[in-house]
Amino acid sequence: QKEVEQNSGPLSVPEGAIASLNCTYSDRVSQSFFWYRQYSGKSPELIMSIYSNGDKEDGRFTAQLNKASQYVSLLIRDSQPSDSATYLCAVKDQGGGNKLTFGTGTQLKVEL
Amino acid sequence: DAGVIQSPRHEVTEMGQEVTLRCKPISGHNSLFWYRQTMMRGLELLIYFNNNVPIDDSGMPEDRFSAKMPNASFSTLKIQPSEPRDSAVYFCASSYLGTAYSPLHFGNGTRLTVT
Numbered sequence: 001q002k003e004v005e006q007n008s009g010p011l012s013v014p015e016g017a018i019a020s021l022n023c024t025y026s027d028r029v030s031q032s033f034f035w036y037r038q039y040s041g042k043s044p045e046l047i048m049s050i051y052s053n054g055d056k057e058d059g060r061f062t063a064q065l066n067k068a069s070q071y072v073s074l075l076i077r078d079s080q081p082s083d084s085a086t087y088l089c090a091v092k093d094q095g096g097g098n099k100l101t102f103g104t105g106t107q108l109k110v111e112l
Numbered sequence: 113d114a115g116v117i118q119s120p121r122h123e124v125t126e127m128g129q130e131v132t133l134r135c136k137p138i139s140g141h142n143s144l145f146w147y148r149q150t151m152m153r154g155l156e157l158l159i160y161f162n163n164n165v166p167i168d169d170s171g172m173p174e175d176r177f178s179a180k181m182p183n184a185s186f187s188t189l190k191i192q193p194s195e196p197r198d199s200a201v202y203f204c205a206s207s208y209l210g211t212a213y214s215p216l217h218f219g220n221g222t223r224l225t226v227t
Contacts, residue, residue, distance in 0.1 A: 027201075030125060034215050042220075043203060043218040043221050044155070044203075044218050045218070046215045046216075046217070049195050049213065049215055051213055061215075088154075090216075098143040098160070098162060098207060098209045098214070099145065099157055099160050099168065100145075100157075100176050100215075100216055101157070102154060102155040103154070104153075104154035104155075105154060110177065
C-alpha cells in the first residue's frame, strides 16, 4: 500500500511568519510531487509541483524535495490570513499510470 | 477555458435510491479520475480512465458503485443502491496523459447526502 503521510494539524502561525508543511511518502519510485491548497468547501487547487531534488520557488512558496529521505515540504513565506486552508501533498509514481495518491492534508491557520 | 464541470453540485437522496454523478473533463485531457473525500479518510481515488478506458477501479468500494466514460467529454459515477455511508464529496478531475509531470485539475465537486 503506497502511502503519503502528513501531519493533520492544525498548524498555527502568526501573520508574516514562515509556515512549514511536511510530507513523507513510502514508494521509492515516486517521480512527481504536487502541493494542492483546499479552502473549506472548495475543490483542491494546484499551487506547486516539483520533480527534482532540491528547492523550487514560486513567489512566496518554496517546495523542497529530498528523494533519498522520501520527504517533500512546502514553505510559505510572509504568511497571510488568506493562506489559511488545508494543504494536500500528492505523489505520482512511474508505474501508477497517471494517478495521484494524496495525503490527508495539513490544516494551516494564519493568525492576525 | 472551462475547467472540469461536475453536476449536480449538491444531491440529497434517501437510502436505497440510485444516484448518478456527472463530469465533463477539460477539453484535450485524456485522463479522468473520480475521487471521494471525507473527513475521516481524506481524498480517495475510486477509479480512473485513460483514453476512455478504465485503468484502475480498485478503489471502488463495492459493486454498488459503477463508472462509465462513453466518450472523451463525459463520465458518470453511479451508486445503486445508495447508503448513508456513501455521504461524501465526490470530485472529478482530469489531466493530460503523456508526461509524468501533468497535474490533476479538479471540478467543484458533488456533495452527496444520503439519509
